[in-house]
Amino acid sequence: DWAHREFIDTVAVMVPGALEPVATKVFDTVAPWGAGPCSVFGREDRLAAPWAALVNGTIAHVLDFDDNFDPPKAHPSAVLCPAIMALAEQEGHSGAKAIDAYIVGLQILGRIGQGLNPTHRNRGWHATATIGVMGATAACARLMQLDAETCARALSIATSMSSGFMSQFGTEMKPVHAGLAAKGGIMAASLARAGVTAGRETLDGRTGMNRLM
Numbered sequence: 001d002w003a004h005r006e007f008i009d010t011v012a013v014m015v016p017g018a019l020e021p022v023a024t025k026v027f028d029t030v031a032p033w034g035a036g037p038c039s040v041f042g043r044e045d046r047l048a049a050p051w052a053a054l055v056n057g058t059i060a061h062v063l064d065f066d067d068n069f070d071p072p073k074a075h076p077s078a079v080l081c082p083a084i085m086a087l088a089e090q091e092g093h094s095g096a097k098a099i100d101a102y103i104v105g106l107q108i109l110g111r112i113g114q115g116l117n118p119t120h121r122n123r124g125w126h127a128t129a130t131i132g133v134m135g136a137t138a139a140c141a142r143l144m145q146l147d148a149e150t151c152a153r154a155l156s157i158a159t160s161m162s163s164g165f166m167s168q169f170g171t172e173m174k175p176v177h178a179g180l181a182a183k184g185g186i187m188a189a190s191l192a193r194a195g196v197t198a199g200r201e202t203l204d205g206r207t208g209m210n211r212l213m
């Protein structure tokens with residue numbers, strides 16, 4: 001019930017968010033890169049899943065009325081919902097599976113956030129971007145029904161997409177961070193499903209995410 005409410009709340013902020021100037025800027029940038037089956041809020045044109053997630057994630061975060069989550073110190077639903085909705089639309093999954101994927105994504109997002117914070121945010125990382133992509137990847141991996149080993153590779157791949165500085169606050173790049181994290185989740189899970197290899201110590205190894213970030 002709670003996860004279902006978060007989808008409703010996120011859609012509610014995306015409707016007015018679609019009218020913001022940055023929504024048009026991001027859409028116009030990615031539209032020539034590939035049409036697809038996925039809806040974009042406020043547009044008739046459809047895009048490939050990663051680009052739809054990028055635009056919709058930006059839209060979800062642009063007004064800053066989206067939810068917040070303490071362990072990662074991030075805005076989770078602005079990342080999770082656009083990634084899940086785009087992938088579910090591409091692959092024909094039900095709303096129930098989308099909610100299940102959201103819960104898994106949120107859990108992983110929270111666990112990784114517990115491992116990194118408060119140092120991570122205090123150093124100036126924008127966790128909606130850096131940790132958000134990890135949660136989005138977990139949600140997409142769940143939606144794709146990947147096995148355990150492939151899920152682990154997906155999360156490892158996602159660390160290579162984990163970036164975003166708080167120095168962007170007050171600019172249009174801040175909401176774009178949410179879109180990039182949503183896009184990254186779809187891409188990381190898809191690359192893992194395709195068999196791309198990745199390191200086994202990217203979370204807590206000597207040069208892993210926990211030590212570096």
